[in-house]
Amino acid sequence: MIGxxxxxxxxxxxxxxxxxxxxxxxxxxxxAFLIDIDGNMICSAWDNNPYSTNPIVRGLADFDLQKNESxxxxxxxxxxxxxxxxxxxxxxxxxxxxxxxxxxxxIVSYMCGSSAIFVAIFNSDxxxxxxxxxxxxxxxxxxxxxxxxxxxxxxxxxxxxxxxxRKSFEAIQRSSxxxxxxxxxxFVVYPPAEFERxxxxxxxxxxxxxxxxxxxxxxxxxxxxxxxxTHSDSLSYFLDNLEWCDIFIWxxxxxxxxxxxxxxxxxxxNVLIVSTAIENLPKYATIKCAIDWKQDLxxxxxxxxxxxxxLVSEPEKQ
Amino acid sequence: MSINTQEIEExxxxxxxxxxxxxxxxxxxxxxxxxxxxxxxxxxxxIDSIKYAMSVVSVKNFLKMFRISDLDQxxxxxxxxxxxxxxxxxxxxxxxxxxxxxKMGGLFFDTSRVKEKLAHIVKDxxxxxxxxxxxxxxxxxILKSYRLFFSYALKDSDLFNVxxxxxxxxxxxxxxxxxxxxxxxxFGRDIYEYMESGVAWCNRFIWFHSDNSLKxxxxxxEFKMAQNQGKKLFTITNHLEALPILAKSNKYYSWxxxxxxxxxxLLNQIIKM
Numbered sequence: 374m375i376g377x378x379x380x381x382x383x384x385x386x387x388x389x390x391x392x393x394x395x396x397x398x399x400x401x402x403x404x405a406f407l408i409d410i411d412g413n414m415i416c417s418a419w420d421n422n423p424y425s426t427n428p429i430v431r432g433l434a435d436f437d438l439q440k441n442e443s444x445x446x447x448x449x450x451x452x453x454x455x456x457x458x459x460x461x462x463x464x465x466x467x468x469x470x471x472x473x474x475x476x477x478x479x480i481v482s483y484m485c486g487s488s489a490i491f492v493a494i495f496n497s498d499x500x501x502x503x504x505x506x507x508x509x510x511x512x513x514x515x516x517x518x519x520x521x522x523x524x525x526x527x528x529x530x531x532x533x534x535x536x537x538x539r540k541s542f543e544a545i546q547r548s549s550x551x552x553x554x555x556x557x558x559x560f561v562v563y564p565p566a567e568f569e570r571x572x573x574x575x576x577x578x579x580x581x582x583x584x585x586x587x588x589x590x591x592x593x594x595x596x597x598x599x600x601x602x603t604h605s606d607s608l609s610y611f612l613d614n615l616e617w618c619d620i621f622i623w624x625x626x627x628x629x630x631x632x633x634x635x636x637x638x639x640x641x642x643n644v645l646i647v648s649t650a651i652e653n654l655p656k657y658a659t660i661k662c663a664i665d666w667k668q669d670l671x672x673x674x675x676x677x678x679x680x681x682x683x684l685v686s687e688p689e690k691q
Numbered sequence: 692m693s694i695n696t697q698e699i700e701e702x703x704x705x706x707x708x709x710x711x712x713x714x715x716x717x718x719x720x721x722x723x724x725x726x727x728x729x730x731x732x733x734x735x736x737x738i739d740s741i742k743y744a745m746s747v748v749s750v751k752n753f754l755k756m757f758r759i760s761d762l763d764q765x766x767x768x769x770x771x772x773x774x775x776x777x778x779x780x781x782x783x784x785x786x787x788x789x790x791x792x793x794k795m796g797g798l799f800f801d802t803s804r805v806k807e808k809l810a811h812i813v814k815d816x817x818x819x820x821x822x823x824x825x826x827x828x829x830x831x832x833i834l835k836s837y838r839l840f841f842s843y844a845l846k847d848s849d850l851f852n853v854x855x856x857x858x859x860x861x862x863x864x865x866x867x868x869x870x871x872x873x874x875x876x877x878f879g880r881d882i883y884e885y886m887e888s889g890v891a892w893c894n895r896f897i898w899f900h901s902d903n904s905l906k907x908x909x910x911x912x913e914f915k916m917a918q919n920q921g922k923k924l925f926t927i928t929n930h931l932e933a934l935p936i937l938a939k940s941n942k943y944y945s946w947x948x949x950x951x952x953x954x955x956x957l958l959n960q961i962i963k964m
Binding site: 444448456458459465467468469474475476537538539541554586 | 694695697698723739741742743744745746749750752753754761762763764765766768769770771772774822825826829830832833834836
């Protein structure tokens with residue numbers, strides 16, 4: 374079926390003939406349209422076989438494309454203009470075609486000269502090479518016939534749209550930037566006798582769940598072999614893990630052994646101190662990377678994560 | 692939210708190594724946020740993910756408007772090469788720059804495997820942009836056409852005189868199109884498909900609110916769809932006291948009796964939203 378033409382009478386017959394020929398040449402064609410670059414429909418044709426079971430055909434029929442031709446033309450022109458404007462790599466390149474693949478259909482849009490767009494919709498059985506050949510042949514014939522049509526000045530208004538979108542995008546970027554995942558090898562040391570009191574297991578679970586990029590070693594980790602299986606004594610366990618880690622988290626209490634911190638410093642490890650008794654922290658321990666203990670474990674974990682991020686991004690603070 | 696960008700970059704680098712014609716690969720979302728990229732430094736100033744996001748939304752809008760099913764992938768051919776946009780999930784996209792000598796079969800095969808890995812990594816991310824609404828407003832500002840979707844309980848059809856209102860508005864305004872159930876739901880067509888396509892199509896969602904409509908699952912679903920898609924919502928209610936706060940925060944009209952309704956004025960209020 375051939376759609377209405379908005380051109381002078383002399384060209385209508387020729388448009389009809391070309392479009393009819395195109396539709397007939399590829400059985401998988403659902404519709405073909407010639408649209409000017411400013412969003413006006415020049416001519417259209419589509420397969421209107423009432424016995425067709427293709428869902429796209431049914432969809433287009435339901436949608437009453439003839440009634441919505443101006444909307445269709447506008448949208449495809451807008452899409453092509455946006456792509457032309459937004460994806461140009463350098464001044465010498467020229468937009469040639471757009472190919473869209475969906476679950477049920479394939480859409481090919483070709484520039485037809487510099488002021489028109491030829492659009493063809495096929496069902497998913499269409500063979501791309503055959504379709505492109507047929508499209509190109511039709512375009513050659515159509516180029517000579519493209520008429521002048523009223524302008525809607527989409528291109529001018531696109532700049533304003535882009536400006537508005539850019540503002541809202543920038544606001545979004547500020548509010549929710551993509552945070553690179555924390556990664557690294559962490560060794561956590563605390564007085565073993567205070568494991569329960571400090572809820573170390575809960576803190577470790579939360580840190581591991583929220584940061585899958587972190588590998589964390591700590592004395593009571595049930596999933597791994599503890600030091601008695603792999604190390605002859607506590608000191609060798611401590612030294613091996615200290616050597617292995619990127620960041621050493623020292624959970625400091627009144628019963629902590631300062632030697633742990635001193636060895637880590639001597640090995641030039643990044644150290645994050647989490648202290649339950651910050652007033653008792655040894656004077657030689659830097660307070661730049663010390664976190665005061667919080668009863669709210671979620672808040673505490675967030676602060677530890679923030680501390681780790683600082684150490685990862687700015688290790689010179691140590 | 693935090694995401695393993697290093698892992699994604701490694702996947703992208705491996706992806707590029709599979710094909711000599713690949714020039715760059717970028718993962719971005721519909722907000723225009725770059726999640727990760729693998730590009731040569733000479734190309735870094737050409738990357739504008741906001742423009743890519745606009746391109747993607749434009750194509751998606753076009754498909755949605757005409758119900759041509761969901762986007763899978765699209766590519767643009769330039770005189771000097773290709774730009775491929777592969778949908779990873781409804782909000783994330785993989786952009787591949789290639790030369791014009793690319794063999795598409797090989798590229799599509801490699802991409803299908805990479806997409807699976809990427810989808811797994813970004814699956815928990817969500818967006819909060821209103822880009823769809825801005826596109827809709829843009830189209831409206833140029834075309835000046837108004838597409839109204841009537842959502843009502845069938846029991847209220849006579850009460851609100853739905854058919855006559857639609858007929859009056861369409862016949863007196865060439866730029867107004869209306870969809871309503873009793874006329875536009877074709878026999879045999881899936882009701883959910885009708886609802887979904889109608890809501891996607893409209894740029895004004897009109898809810899005929901009543902006690903009956905509050906009990907209608909279909910009406911409730913349509914309202915939620917319209918709200919989620921950022922449609923302009925207008926409520927015509929015959930029971931103002933029972934109007935949900937959500938609808939009250941949008942424009943509404945209190946319907947007392949049919950005789951007192953000035954249809955021209957009502958349409959004017961809807962158009963001016």
